[in-house]
Amino acid sequence: MPELAPTLAVVGGGQLARMMAQPAIALGLPLRLLAEAEGVSAAQVIPDQVVGDHRDLATLREVTAGCSVVTFDHEHVPTEHLHALEADGIAVRPGPDALVHAQDKGVMRERLAELGVPCPRNAIVTEAADVEAFGLPCVLKTTRGGYDGKGVWFVDGDDWRDTCAEAFAAAREAGVRILAEERVDFRRELSALVARSPSGQAAAYPVVASTQRDGICHEVVAPAPDLDPDLAASAQQVALRIAGELGVTGVLAVELFETTDGRVLVNELAMRPHNTGHWTQDGAVTSQFENHLRAVMDLPLGSPAPRARWTVMVNILGGPNPSVGRLYDGFPHAMARDPHLRVHLYGKELRPGRKVGHVNAYGDDLEDCLERARHAAAWFRGDLGNESE
Amino acid sequence: MPELAPTLAVVGGGQLARMMAQPAIALGLPLRLLAEAEGVSAAQVIPDQVVGDHRDLATLREVTAGCSVVTFDHEHVPTEHLHALEADGIAVRPGPDALVHAQDKGVMRERLAELGVPCPRNAIVTEAADVEAFGLPCVLKTTRGGYDGKGVWFVDGDDWRDTCAEAFAAAREAGVRILAEERVDFRRELSALVARSPSGQAAAYPVVASTQRDGICHEVVAPAPDLDPDLAASAQQVALRIAGELGVTGVLAVELFETTDGRVLVNELAMRPHNTGHWTQDGAVTSQFENHLRAVMDLPLGSPAPRARWTVMVNILGGPNPSVGRLYDGFPHAMARDPHLRVHLYGKELRPGRKVGHVNAYGDDLEDCLERARHAAAWFRGDLGNESE
Known part of the structure; x- marks a missing residue:
């Protein structure tokens, strides 16, 4: 069969790759x-796959061959592997x-400062005295x-020196630096999602509010x-x-x-479809996953308008x-209770704290949408008596 | 990994199976x-696959093993293979x-008559004299x-005996019967799509109007x-x-x-997702493909409401x-012209008259939706100068 379209290589077999498949x-x-193991989330739904390590250049070359x-x-x-692939002629x-x-928060803070983008006050610190000089409480x-609350310490109270010691030890072991940031007095967390193509077209989704639990995205409106x-x-x-x-x-x-005084400060950057954009699968004309594909293929972007x-x-x-x-x-219960509910599962085993799916509920009444989505997620989580017998 | 959900076997690797994958x-x-050949439409997007012949019981047993x-x-x-699978305990x-x-129009007409469902006047015919007795013009x-205009003859005019001879010869060769039906004086064709689960829940989509070209579904509103x-x-x-x-x-x-006198008569039945339901992918709360999956798995059906x-x-x-x-x-042109356009391609090579994809356009203004969808389909078809160089 002649080639009908170019093949896109995707590195990483998690739920984001899975949802790109749709x-x-x-x-x-x-x-x-390129899946990290057989049968992982995206490997269940993408036939053309290589199983291997994304830190291995030969494996990266294997999966991108012909793409x-x-x-x-x-x-x-x-980063050096990405440069090597670019040298091979891969976009x-x-x-x-x-x-x-998106990989290095120190580099990110430095660049955003150059651009004059408002951020929390921050500094690279190398010892407890630096942290004390930066000012407590801090992060x-x-x-x-x-990610997801890992690699983050809140420094405050009598044991602040112990917390610093723990953070610096972890950083030394991982061979990375430590960034201190002020604890921002914020009203809530927002997320601004955009897609941008190599030729420079960009599309901005409506700004959403997100709620975290234990450092993990929990709910988005x-x-x-x-x-x-x-x-x-x-x-x-x-x-x-940006x-x-x-x-x-x-x-x-x-x-x-x-912030409580009416400003927006940049917290984090992610350069891929993001948990705060999962609502777009059912709530926008073009989902973040489709616009990610269109953008990286340099195709015109789809409308990010809400539906x-x-x-x-x-x-x-x-x-x-x-016992769940x-x-x-x-x-049966979730679908019968709410025929308008949209369920998205990732093909993952249940483990405490692991993201295994999400639900979307849309409509004209915010309280109704919140109740429906929260009920369904709690039901799937087993918080409402959904135990197996 | 423990089984996260039951596996559903799907026989046939066409675009309908492909669109069930989403x-x-x-x-x-x-x-x-079960794909009829390597690399067919659905085989491109469903990793767990058997390549083989759906007329071979051993192959059917291989693909349904454990399902x-x-x-x-x-x-x-x-039919006999389906009964054999049922005897094996497969639903x-x-x-x-x-x-x-849906397989045999003679059986269908007989049963619908028993149910008193309005149909075009019809009769099984075995020779030209029967057709003459049935009355001309007829089908x-x-x-x-x-399917798609194949196995259908319009009998009228001077050469009606030749047409009959052709039809009867084709039927003899295929070992099937010939059904004569009156040529209905119809205003337009409609389609009523429902999903029904084994426990008897049913959901009815809005009735749509469909336009055929050369016996093939062309447009649905x-x-x-x-x-x-x-x-x-x-x-x-x-x-x-029904x-x-x-x-x-x-x-x-x-x-x-x-009909022009304000009745509805049943033309055909299909028991699977259908071309007249492709609009539901972007125009309904739950697509026909999702409701087909839910129905056959005996899960509660999703809302068929339009969006x-x-x-x-x-x-x-x-x-x-x-030269297309x-x-x-x-x-590039189709997406840039209409950022709200929804494109669905089947991973098929272009051949004259072959269905290779469809587009959906939705909105408040019917004329606008028609213009957008028709333009895009004509563009992809190459009717608007979309030639390769």
Whole structure:
């Protein structure tokens, strides 16, 4: 059969790659996956796959052979390998010079300061005295490798020296630096998601409000309720500016603090489809996953316009209840109670704290959407008596 | 890894199976595919697959091994094999006793007559004299094996005896019967699509209007414009009644004639996701593909409610223009012109008259949706100068 479309290489077999597979089917875009192990989330749904280590250049070359573009499920591919792939003639999207800002918080803070983008006050620290000089209370973060609450320490109270010691020890062991940041007095967390293509077209989704639990994204409301329109526009402009200045290709998620005094400060950057954009699968004309594919393939972007007044996303996390059965067994109640509910599962085993799926509920009434999505997620999690017998 | 969900076997590797894969990803429902050849439409997107012949019982047993349910991309599996699978303890959905009504037009007409469902006047004919007695003009159809305009003859004019001879010869060769039907004086064609689960829950989609070209579905408007509400309700009731009386599980499409004197007559039945339901992928809360999966797995059905005032689907068919390039090369113009356009490609090579994809356009203004969808389909087809260089 002649080639119907170029093949896109995707590194990483998690749920983000899995959810890219859905619009790839519609677009007739073949994906070739590098999965970290057999049967992982995306490997269940993408036939053309290589199983191997994304830190191994030969494996990366194997999966990208014959592909003109490579993109990512995560940000963990070593920068030198990305440069090597570029030297091979593969378009790496997002490219290493952009991606480093999502990989290294120190580099990110430095660059955003140059651009004059508002951030929490921050400094690289190397010992407890630096932290004391920076001022307590504060937050310490490893510059690389942290995610979902890992690699983050809150420094305060009598044991602050112990906390610092723990953080510096972890950083030494991982060979990374420690960034100190002020504890921002924030009203809530926002997220501004944009997609940007190599030719420079960009699309900005409505700014959403996100709620964290134990450092993990728990709930997203799109659009952010009662958000000042000027602040919303300014958040979108910050995200578009960062995407443009850093040369991001694909989806960029800018996590923000909305401060109690009415400013937005950049918290984190992610250069891939992001948990705060999962609502777009059912709540926007074009999902973040489709626009990520379009962007990295340098195709015109789809409309990021919302399709409903409100869309609420709630994550399904593995709970502490060991007697919960399969998520599949939660379907009868969840689907019968709410025929409008949209369920997205990742093909993952339940483990405490692990993201295994999410639900979306959309409609005209925010309270109704919140109740429906929260009920369904709690039901799947086993918090409502959904135990196997 | 422990089993997270039951595996659903799907027989047939066409675009319908391909489009089932999208909601299967979201539901975390593993599919196992029987593909007629390597690399066919659905085989490109479903990793767990067997390549083989759906007329071979051993192959059917191989693909259903360990599955509790089997469903279909097409209606061509021999009835005796379906009974054998049932005897093996596999739930065949739709079951052979229902499916025969979609496989054999003679059986279908007989059963619908028993149920008192309005149909065009019809009779089984065995020679030209029968056709003359039935009355000209009329339509001859093979009772089995016809689709997309194949196995259909319009009998009229001076050469009517030659047409009859051709039809009877084709029927003899295929070992099937010939059904004569009156040529209905119809205003337009409608389609009533329902999903029904084994426990008897059913969901009815809005009745749509469909336009054929050369016997192939060309365009669908949802809902059917200016349709009398009583007639719409009666079409939905006919479809629900047929689904219930015949014991259909999964999606049932009832193709109807809306007569010039304001009645609906049943034209054809299909027991699988249907071309007249492709609009639901972007225009309904739950797509026909997801509701087919839910129905055959006996899960509660999702809402069939429309998400937009109008949704228009136009098929992309391979045109006669040999200089048209890849469909993929049509993306830049089609996507840039209409950021709200929804494109669905099947991973098929372009051949004249072959369905290779479709587009959906939804919105508040029917004329606008029609213009957008028609333009995009014509562009992909190469009718607007989309030639490769």
